């Protein structure tokens with residue numbers, strides 16, 4: 001498709017973009033805005049109301065999510081929380097990320113076989129995002145399950161029963177975060193929730209609903225994608241023993257290696273936008289209101305941008321992949337994801353150097369936009 005029809009209209013009327021240049025350009029083009037999920041959900045609500053169900057909690061929370069906001073609200077909220085994800089702040093977390101990773105490795109070191117997804121890739125980002133937000137231990141596992149449940153919301157094709165279930169999950173999420181907020185109001189700590197409460201009280205810059213939805217969004221976006229980076233990255237290295245050996249001998253290569261792993265098997269394969277004006281791309285007329293799906297995974301393998309794109313090269317130079325998208329919605333947690341990926345993959349390669357894939361039948365999670373394994377058994 002990328003070679004023959006890089007701007008393609010599906011029978012459902014959605015545009016599919018697959019070339020690196022088109023996607024990079026469109027991400028920064030103000031004639032396109034983020035996917036309006038809350039409006040889409042609202043359109044489905046009347047049907048559900050006939051069955052005495054609604055999507056009010058989901059619509060309410062997602063209407064404040066950065067991913068679906070545009071300036072000026074997007075700029076206001078992003079600049080408020082952006083500092084926490086600044087490279088300097090994230091670099092300060094590196095020793096703690098390493099400490100958690102060392103503990104996770106100690107737990108599995110003496111086992112004959114392990115599952116990298118459930119025993120390493122899931123717990124690491126869950127602890128870290130909980131630490132950043134200030135989620136107490138007793139809430140973490142439950143919130144992890146809820147985040148897992150809602151992560152499918154970013155796909156286009158959710159069934160009504162999935163949406164109704166996600167709405168219930170958002171309600172539970174909201175109640176738990178409300179409890180944490182009450183705790184932090186009484187006893188502020190050095191965490192993002194306490195910081196957001198101060199911002200709300202001092203400058204009237206945030207509402208309580210916005211705090212709640214920021215917390216839910218960060219828990220969802222911060223977990224699943226990082227799990228996929230660690231899982232897909234390790235699978236790729238298991239399939240390329242020569243490259244794995246290079247990394248084992250030269251651990252400082254990890255910075256470059258993570259960029260190549262993000263490019264080679266991108267954790268987020270696709271994202272959506274809506275045209276707000278009529279736009280012509282490569283002779284195709286995209287009309288205002290049309291939906292566009294951009295395949296980041298296809299762009300990251302575009303031979304016009306990357307030489308030998310299907311070849312894994314951990315030393316690849318000038319690797320301007322689009323795994324974190326671009327423009328105003330460029331991933332807020334990109335630096336945090338990179339550091340977690342670097343620490344997790346390097347530690348696994350150095351401390352468990354002889355890992356072998358323990359199955360020939362890998363199962364992928366059922367997501368159209370995210371790419372990640374259900375399990376990665378090794379011995």
Ligand code: HEM
Nearest residue numbers: 066067221222225226229267271324325329331332333337
């Ligand atoms: C946005 C990828 C990890 C928070 C995005 C987008 C992509 C992405 C492609 C753009 C979505 C769009 O434009 O529609 C990834 C990948 C990750 C990762 C591949 C891991 C390897 C994280 C982490 C966090 C995070 C760890 C936070 C803890 C966010 C947020 C946005 C976002 C808040 C919305 C930004 C905005 O709209 O301004 N991410 N992400 N992500 N990501 Fe990530």
